[in-house]
Every structure is written in structure tokens, then in C-alpha cells.
Amino acid sequence: MDIFQTIGEISGKAYNSYLQAAKENGAKIAGYFCQVPVEVIHAAGLIPYRMRAVGSSGTAKGDIYYSPLNCTFTRHCFDRAFRGGFDFLDAVIFMNGCDHTRRMYDNWRHARKTQNISPDFLYMFVTPHIVDEYSMDRYIEEIRKFSKCLSERFGTNITNDLLLNSIKLFNKQRRLITKIYEKRKSMEATVKGSDILSMMFAVTAMPVDTANDLLEKIDASISDNPVPEKADIRVLITGGCIEEIDIIRIIEGCHAVVVADNLCVGARYFDMEVDESGDPAESLAKRYLNKLSCPRILNAFDARMKHIYDTIRDYRIDAVITQKLKFCDLWGVENLMLKKESQRTGFPLLALERELYGEGIGQLKTRIQAFIEEVHNRKNCPGFFS
Amino acid sequence: MIFAGCDIGSLTGKAVLIKDNRIISTQIIRVLSDPVRTAKVLMDATLEKAGLAYDSITRCCTTGYGRENIPFSNMNISEISCHGMGAHWLDNSIRTILDIGAEDSKIILIDEKGRVIDFAMNDKCAAGTGRCLDKLSKAINLRIEDIGGVSLKSRNPVNMTNVCSIYMELEVIRHLYEKTKIKDIAYGIHDAVASRIAYLAKSVKIEREITMTGGVSRNKGMIRSLGKILNVRFKQLSVEPQLAGAVGAAIFAMKEESNG
Numbered sequence: 211m212d213i214f215q216t217i218g219e220i221s222g223k224a225y226n227s228y229l230q231a232a233k234e235n236g237a238k239i240a241g242y243f244c245q246v247p248v249e250v251i252h253a254a255g256l257i258p259y260r261m262r263a264v265g266s267s268g269t270a271k272g273d274i275y276y277s278p279l280n281c282t283f284t285r286h287c288f289d290r291a292f293r294g295g296f297d298f299l300d301a302v303i304f305m306n307g308c309d310h311t312r313r314m315y316d317n318w319r320h321a322r323k324t325q326n327i328s329p330d331f332l333y334m335f336v337t338p339h340i341v342d343e344y345s346m347d348r349y350i351e352e353i354r355k356f357s358k359c360l361s362e363r364f365g366t367n368i369t370n371d372l373l374l375n376s377i378k379l380f381n382k383q384r385r386l387i388t389k390i391y392e393k394r395k396s397m398e399a400t401v402k403g404s405d406i407l408s409m410m411f412a413v414t415a416m417p418v419d420t421a422n423d424l425l426e427k428i429d430a431s432i433s434d435n436p437v438p439e440k441a442d443i444r445v446l447i448t449g450g451c452i453e454e455i456d457i458i459r460i461i462e463g464c465h466a467v468v469v470a471d472n473l474c475v476g477a478r479y480f481d482m483e484v485d486e487s488g489d490p491a492e493s494l495a496k497r498y499l500n501k502l503s504c505p506r507i508l509n510a511f512d513a514r515m516k517h518i519y520d521t522i523r524d525y526r527i528d529a530v531i532t533q534k535l536k537f538c539d540l541w542g543v544e545n546l547m548l549k550k551e552s553q554r555t556g557f558p559l560l561a562l563e564r565e566l567y568g569e570g571i572g573q574l575k576t577r578i579q580a581f582i583e584e585v586h587n588r589k590n591c592p593g594f595f596s
Numbered sequence: 597m598i599f600a601g602c603d604i605g606s607l608t609g610k611a612v613l614i615k616d617n618r619i620i621s622t623q624i625i626r627v628l629s630d631p632v633r634t635a636k637v638l639m640d641a642t643l644e645k646a647g648l649a650y651d652s653i654t655r656c657c658t659t660g661y662g663r664e665n666i667p668f669s670n671m672n673i674s675e676i677s678c679h680g681m682g683a684h685w686l687d688n689s690i691r692t693i694l695d696i697g698a699e700d701s702k703i704i705l706i707d708e709k710g711r712v713i714d715f716a717m718n719d720k721c722a723a724g725t726g727r728c729l730d731k732l733s734k735a736i737n738l739r740i741e742d743i744g745g746v747s748l749k750s751r752n753p754v755n756m757t758n759v760c761s762i763y764m765e766l767e768v769i770r771h772l773y774e775k776t777k778i779k780d781i782a783y784g785i786h787d788a789v790a791s792r793i794a795y796l797a798k799s800v801k802i803e804r805e806i807t808m809t810g811g812v813s814r815n816k817g818m819i820r821s822l823g824k825i826l827n828v829r830f831k832q833l834s835v836e837p838q839l840a841g842a843v844g845a846a847i848f849a850m851k852e853e854s855n856g
Contacts, residue, residue: 572661573699573717576661576675576676576717577717579673580674580675580676580717583673583674583676583712584711584713584715587707587712587713588713
């Protein structure tokens, strides 16, 4: 089986054969939201598992706790928790990424007490919203508290050596992903964005050493041959939560190829390595607070915009597509600022708003196709419409 | 050479045949159970009208929600590009197109060659669409075909403040209970729907050379309300404006043929 078919199968499910094998060998799994330092989870002997709502059958049960004005990511995720979709987890680590996900900690604890939903270890990792020396101290303190709590609960004393070992493994993963992303700079696209997103979902849902082996195989499998589909327009996709690979497929079905991203489970996941020479907790704090951020970090729009402009230049981007879920205020404001920036400097931008696993694919496709046609008009690709 | 444009929308299917830069046949039908069947019945009728068969079509381009997987189609292009190109071919002075269909409304800006340079499309709300107008027509017991004409008899529109189509309907019912004249309610409905479209228009810079396409362009009451609210005068196209998307599709087919 083609390696991208394999990762496609892994990413299409919440629980995969790698997790199952690890679990059968006695491993424990900790689900986490947003950008929690995975190295600490790993050093505690658990497998970090990026929480997704994949496989969700709806939001009916999630809606018992949430209102229709909460984003569909939280409603789908919580619904899955109610239906036993996360029963394979031994812990869930929440983060104050936004108020919707933060509230899930309260809701999950309540449902745990009243309805006994799994797992029993629930932890809120508090991350500052600004980056300065005080927040750095606060973050270091939070890492130490988190380490202590995991050590006590799961019986592994998290030493500096264990943390350093985990840092090295995840740094290796970052280097491997960076190497694959670098290949996407080639003017002839050799790998599709839909396959890359699939890869990212897979490697954040399996043991890190297995993921690193897989990444090496993926790297070796990417040939110099261009993708068979016509791909005249090079797209950068940015924005908030996205799980539907089909949206990338729609873009790539319109004579375009997604060659770069600024997504939670994309560039924001692997940007910047952790310093392996200093105190591990301090190095982790430096990395997690200074890496490419999402709009939950205040006063950092210019840094995020610089990343967009650098990507446009390095990956020779023709068009930028940003997307957000309904009721996500953080990305609502960010996209407005992005639109103003696009008007100021002239890069083509399409802003999409949608529901996670929602309907309305027809409208979405019309909008994407018309946008790609508009960019084509600017670029004037011959034979584009045939 | 004969070029076909086929626009399969959510409520109607439209087709056009162009030969020697001239429209030789057009057809509009209500959509059937699936897009492929609609396209087949539509194109059968369009060809029959012109006394032609499928093998006489040099190239066919499809557009609209049902644009994909049509067996006789050679290419598909979004309805946004097609309405832009169609309106441009019919009147090359046009720079803005207001395309209001059954399910969505779009504002399309085009350049001097009919190419899309910007567009806005409803995504949060359907209160500025034909479907909303249809629902509100039914609330005052009028057919969608008649509500425009009735509204034109009024000079005193009721003021409708709600922006949601469901609440608009409640407001209409309240006016009915208060025995407000139907023509004034009809005028108010047009203003309310037009104000939702005007809200969408704020996101792009509309140009004065503007026309309306899509099914709602047949409603003269909407043309009055939109003209008033947007402070524009719509240019009339030389064919049924609902056909603009299909015309644009046929033009794209023609261009593709000449590009080889």
C-alpha cells in the first residue's frame, strides 16, 4: 500500500493500530488540546495524542453542555467524549487556548462526576496570553507543576534527563517535518497538501518514535515527479481548527496545490526546536511561548504576518486561503486584520467561515473555485480552464 | 462551431447555444431530482429548439451547483466567473454584477475583459436570496411571480427591522394582523431583502456600471428596492438576465476552443 494511503487511513480514525499496539503493551495515552508541551507528557511515560473530533456522529450530546454559539470543534469533541469515543485515553490535558476549549475542562469534569465519562485524569495546563519575562516565569512554573502532577499520578519521576530525552525525540520530529515541508518549496509540486495534512494528523496520533520512522519513510517516498493533477496556483492555507482533509482536496481539485500552511497541526506544531543545552523546563517555556503563535497570543500579529510574508516569498505563493469556524472570535479578528493587510499589499486572500464537519460543501466549493479562477485571471495561466 | 453553456442551479436549469457569436437557442426549466437528469432534459430541449443534435456541439461548459459530472460537459467553471463573463459579453460596459439566485446572492466585480477581480457571496444568512423572498411571498398569500408587481403599486413600505428570514416572516404576520395593505407589506419585504444584499455589497467596491442577473432579476420590485438602497441604476441586459451564467459558460467554452 502506498504510504500516503496508509497515513490517510490512520488520519481518518480517532484510534489507530499503532495506538492499539502500544496500549496492548501497557502504554498509556494522554489526549491534549492546543499547544501543550508534549515533551512533558512523553517524559511521564505517556503517548501524547492530539485531540480531534474525527469520527464524530454529531453534536447532540455535546449540545447538552454547550450552546449553539460555541464552536463546532468543542461541541463535536465533547459529544465524542460522551459517546465513549475517547475511552482509549488515560488522561486529557486541556489548555486555555480559547474560552470554548477552556470551558470543556469544566464540562468534562462535571460529566465525569455525574455520568462517569472517561478518563479520570483531567488537567488544565494554563498558558499565558502574552509573551514577556513575567509570562516566561509563569510558564516555567506551570511546566514544573504539570511535571509534578503527572509524576505523582502516573508514577514516573520526571527528571531533567527524561525531559531532555523527550525534547530530543520531538526535535527530531520537527526536523523531519521541516525537511518534508522544504520539499514543497519546489516550483513543481511533488506532494499534495491534502497528503501533508493527513500526515500531520497521523504523526500527532501515534508514539513519537513510530511517527519519526514513518516520517523518514514519507520523506524517502516523495519523489521529484510532480503531482499528476494540474496545479497552476500555489496556495497557503491558514486559520484555526481544521480537520476536514476534503476541504484541501476541494482546493486541489481546482487546478491548485496547497504547498504551505499556518495551521495548529501544521506549521504551528513543528515551528522552532527546543534548546537541548539549557534547563529543560526553561527551554520548553522559551520554545512554546516564542514559536509561531495563533491569535490567542496577544500583540503578536506582526510576527504572524511576517511568517505569512516569508512563506509567500519562500514557497512562491499565489493565493492565501484563511478559514475559521463559526463563533471563533480569535480568528474572526485575525482574519479581519489579514484582510486589511491583503488590501494594503495586494496578496489574493479568500476568507472562509464554516462549521466543523458541516454541510454547505457546494457553497464552499463555488467560493473556492471562483477565487482560484480570480487568481488565475491575475496570473493568466494558459489553458487553465480546460 | 456551436458552443453550449449549461447552468444547473438549485432551483432552475438554464442552457444557451451560441453560434457565430450569436445566441441561437435558450431554455429554462425547473430542476429535476438530480443534476445529471436536469442537464440532459435541459440540453435535449435546447437542442430540439434549434433543430440540432448533441454531436453538433463543439464544446460545452457547465456551471452552477450541479456543474460537475455532467456527461456531455467538457469543462466546468464556477457560476461567479460565468455570470461575470456572460454579463460582459452581453454588455461590455458592465463592471459589477448582482447575481441573486434561489439559495445565494453574489456581488461580482469584473474587469474590461469580463474577468472576475473580486466577489462577495452570502455565507452566514439566506435572508438576501430568492428563497427568502419566496417564503415571505407565501406569508402574504402571493405567488413569487406576482409579489414584485404588487409591491410596485405601493409608495409606503412597511419598515421591517429584523434581519433573519424567520423573524421577517413573524413581522409580516404582525402586519397582516394589523390589516396593513398587502402592497405596502410587499414593498417592505423587498426593502428588507434588498437591505441584506446591500449589507453584502459593503464588502466590495461596487462600480456604477451595474446589472442584475439570476432568477431574482426578473422581479421589478427588487430592482426598485435595490436601486434605492444601493443608490444605483441597473443596466438591462439584452436577454433574460437569468441566462447570464449559461451565456458566460458558453463563452468560456468558445474561448477554450480558440485557446486549443
